[in-house]
Amino acid sequence: MRETFSGKEKLALLASVMWPILVTQVGLYMMNFIDTAMSGHAGAVDLAGVAVGSSLWIPILTGISGILMALTPILAQNAGAGRSEKTAFYVQQGIWLAVGLTAAVAVLGFFLLDPVLALMNLEPEAAYIAKHYLIGLGAGMLPLFIYNALRGFIDSLGQTRTTMMITLMALPVNTFFNYVLIFGAFGFPELGGIGAGYASAVTYWFIFAVTVYTTARVRPFSGFSIYKSWSGISMSAWRELLMLGTPIGLTIFFETSIFSAVTLLMSQYSTEVIAAHQAAVNFASLLYMIPLSFAFALTIAVGYEAGAERLQDADSYTKIGIIGAAIMGAAASVIIYLLREPAAFIYTQDPELAELITLFLLYAVFFQMSDAINTPIQGVLRGYKDVNIPFLMALAAFWLIGLPAGHAAAVWTPLGPFGYWIGLITGLTVCAAMLAYRLKVVRQRFRQGRLQNN
Structure with missing residues (x-):
């Protein structure tokens, strides 16, 4: 990042930071997209099993990634304030934290996976596929979580093209192993939907290896010497990361887990309905990568300007980012419809099954605009390190308003499973309104704090 002096410069810089993030996010999501699409061609049961497995995995993945995302605003604000000498220490603590979080998820999975699956009304074969798909994914948890910590370091320097190139390198690896492990090509075992989990694990190890090499050998990353003079675990640094990262992780968790909760509640319906719902979510979520990328870019830009106490510049980035995301959200709605x-x-x-998927996608059209507003605002608030109130807002919007509304529509109206999507739209819309108000409050308080310091 660097200081800019005009709206045109800011637009160009934000675009240069954001478009590699977008390619990276689409690339990472394409791995899940390929898992789901290829599993669907293996059979409806395979698609349903992977759908249930993904619905359990994605909230955990996004929640942990959100916790580790705390590195980005911390490092960005340090860079803006001229304190880059602390970079190596924080990155090392992020890696240690990733190891600890991996161990925690593994222990919880060992004890809770079977009981959770047993609570669901699944066909035995679909439950078996879901379980072993998750076991396969679990083999790649450690490298994936460490990669997320390293990505926070890379992105905080504004070097988002690097993560983009690493992701693009990984896509062919993921596609190849999905194909051979799902369908049993070239002498590999035919594992069906289960093979998608192991293919993802192989891909995560590949991404990890390339990222470690890049941060150790390639400038500007190698100049920070993050693998030399290794520091032990610092509880004060963990506390700082967790105080900032836990609300971020929980906010993202509550937003993504409502989709997972809907999938689990839909287990009362047929395997075809579960498969159609997941396929529609899978396609719509691909376009969600656009506002998510705006959010990541805004966290970096706003964090950098807030650290340097250039609040007018932070406001300019906020306006450019939110307007851009809204325009792209409208375009995404049109794309899904067409x-x-x-x-x-x-x-x-x-x-x-295709007709069912088409019907679900009609509902997906309506929540694109809400996503396009609330997600970038979350990124701006993270740049200001404001994370606790947004977490409570997400909890209320999605779980206290959206999910009950969806359940009521599904049970008490003729909408049936489509009623849950009404709940999703409601939760996203309410969250967008709450976050817009919160941003107004935070900007006023941040400006007043600076005036008091002066």
Whole structure:
């Protein structure tokens, strides 16, 4: 990042930071997209099993990634304030924290996976696929979480093209191993949907290896010597990371887990309904990478300017980012509406299942705009290190308002499973309104704090 002096410069710099993030996010999500699409062609049961497995995994993945995301605003504000000498220490603590979080998730998974699956009304084969898909993914947890810590370091320097290139290198690896492990090509065992989990684990190890090499050998990262003079675990640094990262992680967890909760509640319906719901979520979530990328870029830009106490510049980035995300959100709604029928056949050749997917995608059109507002605002608030109130807002919007509304619509109206999507739209809209108000409050308080310091 660098200081800018005009709106045109800010737009150009934000775009240069954001578009590699977008390519990275789309690339990372394409791994899940490929898992789901290829599993669907292995059979409806495989798609349902992977759907349930993904619905349990994605909230954990995004929640842990959110905790480790605390590195980005911390390092960005340090850079803006001229305190880059602390970079190596914080990155090392982020890696230690990633190891600890991996151990915690592994222990919880060992004791809770079977009981959670037993609570669901799944066909035995679908439950088996879900369990072993998750076991396969688990083999790649450690490298994936450490990669997330290292990515926070890379992105905080504004070097987002680096993570983009690493992700693009990984996509062919993921596609190849999905193909051979799901369908049993080239002498590999035919594992069906289970193979998608192991393919993802192999890909995570590949990403980890390339990222470690890059941060150790390639400038400007090698200049920070993050692997030399290794520091032990610092509880004060962990406390700082967790105080900032836990609300971020929980905010993202509550937003993503409502989709997972809906998938689990849909276990009362047929395997085809579960598969169609997951396929529609999978396609719509691909376009969600656009506002998410705006959020990541805004965290970096706003964090840098806030650290340097250039609040007018932070406001300018906020306006540019939110307006840009809103425009892209409108475009995403149009894309889903126009492509809903061909998109359905990406996941299946069964006409009845494809028709169900198309119906779910119609509902997905309506929550694109809410996503395009609330997600970038979350990124701005993280740049200001304001994370606790947004967490409570997400909890209230999604779990106290959205999910109950969806359950009521599903149970007490003719909408059935589509009623849950009404709940998703409601939760996203309420969250967007709450966060917009919170941003106004934070900007006023931050400005007053600076005036008091002067």
